[in-house]
Amino acid sequence: GESVGLHLPTLSVQEGDNSIINCAYSNSASDYFIWYKQESGKGPQFIIDIRSNMDKRQGQRVTVLLNKTVKHLSLQIAATQPGDSAVYFCAENEGSQGNLIFGKGTKLSVKP
Amino acid sequence: DTAVSQTPKYLVTQMGNDKSIKCEQNLGHDTMYWYKQDSKKFLKIMFSYNNKELIINETVPNRFSPKSPDKAHLNLHINSLELGDSAVYFCASSQRGLAGVPLRFGPGTRLTVT
Incomplete structure (x- = not known):
């Protein structure tokens, strides 16, 4: 389920490690999902998307996995770099x- | 060649004032949106406009009114500003049609009401 609390969930990883960011979505009828990256002081930036007829899609250093059974979405970032430090959002259509x-x-905080 | 632009980037004003935020997109998209991001980074849709027609209004107070002079612009007018209106407001656009088109966001306008 969604996190509850005053603070944004934080994932801290070492530079070069792989990162996995998880997301639970709410509507079983949603048919399209997107991951956005938001750097400090900027607007959300599109990373990767996936349609509900797929369970995996790969981009450059990023992979999105979709599990419709449990309404779960994840973003995997390979060889995480300091430039990957940002807030990551999942979104459903x-x-x-x-x-x-x-x-x-x-x-996501990346330690050098 | 900025895709979605907003002005101003920062807006500081007092309670009770009326202000506007402008948004323009040069992507040829037919739908534009306004999102509000609160202090916890939560993004919530406020409005969308498609071909000059309001198609979504997520129970936003009527002090907020979107105005679209053409499909490349969607401005946000806010009357009688309140402290709780302080947030970052993002404009976005997309090409509606088939479901499943990513929104392109502007850089945001940080509104501070004192």
């Missing part, structure tokens, strides 16, 4: 109007 519903976000 709730319908044909393209309205994206965002998850609460996870802050």
Whole structure:
């Protein structure tokens, strides 16, 4: 389920390690999912997306996994770099109007 | 060649004032959105406009009103500003049609109400 609390969930990794960021989505009817990266002082930036008819999609150093059975989405970042430090959001498309519903976000900190 | 731009980037104002935030996109998208990001980084949709028609309004107070002079612009007007309106506001755009098109976001406008 979604995290509850005052602080943003934080994942701290060593440079060069792999990172896994998890997300639980709410609507079993959602058919499209996106991961966004938001650096400090900037707007969310598209990373990778996946449709509900797939369970895995790979990009450059990133992989998204979708488990519709448990309504779970994950983002894997290979060989994490300091430039990957940011807040990561998952988002689900709730319908044909393209309205994206965002998850609460996870802050990724990369230690050099 | 900025895709989605917003002005101003920072806006500091007093309670009770009326202010506007402007947004422009040069991507040729037919749908534009406004999102609000609170202090906990939670992003919530406020409005979207498709071909000058409001298609989503997520129970936002009527002090907030989007205005779209054409499909490349969606401005946000806020009347009688309150302390709780302090947040970062993001404009976004997409090409609606088939479901499943990523939104492109602007750089955000940080609004501080004192």
